[in-house]
Amino acid sequence: MINLILFGPPGAGKGTQAVKLAEHFGLRHLSTGDIFRREMAEGTELGQAAKTFIEAGKLVPDDITIGMLKNHMMAHRHGSGFILDGFPRTLPQAEALERLMDELDLPLTAVISLEVEDAELIRRLRGRAATSGRTDDADENIIRKRLEVYKSETLPLKDYYRRRSVLQEVNGMGTIEKIFSDICSRIQAEA
Ligand code: AP5
Numbered sequence: 001m002i003n004l005i006l007f008g009p010p011g012a013g014k015g016t017q018a019v020k021l022a023e024h025f026g027l028r029h030l031s032t033g034d035i036f037r038r039e040m041a042e043g044t045e046l047g048q049a050a051k052t053f054i055e056a057g058k059l060v061p062d063d064i065t066i067g068m069l070k071n072h073m074m075a076h077r078h079g080s081g082f083i084l085d086g087f088p089r090t091l092p093q094a095e096a097l098e099r100l101m102d103e104l105d106l107p108l109t110a111v112i113s114l115e116v117e118d119a120e121l122i123r124r125l126r127g128r129a130a131t132s133g134r135t136d137d138a139d140e141n142i143i144r145k146r147l148e149v150y151k152s153e154t155l156p157l158k159d160y161y162r163r164r165s166v167l168q169e170v171n172g173m174g175t176i177e178k179i180f181s182d183i184c185s186r187i188q189a190e191a
């Protein structure tokens with residue numbers, strides 16, 4: 001069984017690589033950002049609760065996000081493994097995930113951290129704005145806010161996973177195929 005966390009700043013390529021990895025290894029792809037956007041499009045209560053935070057480039061509060069992720073993991077716990085994309089993003093989320101994975105007896109195979117320079121992140125997100133329909137891509141101030149929030153709230157988790165000896169830093173600059181093959185080699189070495 002393989003369970004992965006894809007870690008990295010906005011625009012690092014988490015979603016792009018997660019889709020390919022999910023297909024290649026037969027994993028369930030859970031993107032908290034995608035789930036929130038789906039709920040927003042459907043106008044659910046959860047979507048409405050998340051909307052103001054997402055549109056401001058801020059994190060959705062932990063209690064909402066953790067509860068949602070738990071529901072999705074519980075529902076799919078009997079599959080061949082998970083790839084988490086965009087979760088965890090805070091220390092309480094990482095701790096809640098660790099408890100949940102213990103409870104469900106799911107081993108954490110690796111945390112793949114995609115390393116990309118800020119200028120390239122901004123270039124990618126601005127490029128995507130025209131086609132993504134994402135309100136948080138539409139304005140450069142919001143893109144910068146997302147990067148700021150990543151640095152202050154999420155980046156410290158790298159140390160958390162480094163201490164657990166599961167952190168794998170991968171160069172996220174280059175072609176999508178080259179990055180994919182680098183990630184696959186790291187996973188094969190761990191699995
Ligand atoms: P989320 O949806 O997770 O967005 P994000 O982290 O800001 O990251 P993106 O989805 O923008 O980037 P990505 O790393 O997936 O890159 P992608 O593959 O798309 O979160 C959105 C919001 O939801 C958050 O701000 C927050 O409000 C809320 N939220 C979500 N999870 C939460 C949590 N756990 N807690 C609290 N709040 C949460 O690639 C980007 C672009 O680059 C694409 O156009 C792609 O085609 C291109 N690209 C990809 N790879 C390459 C490459 N190698 N070379 C050139 N271009 C590339």
Ligand code: MG
Pocket residue numbers: 014015016031033086
């Ligand atoms: Mg994404």
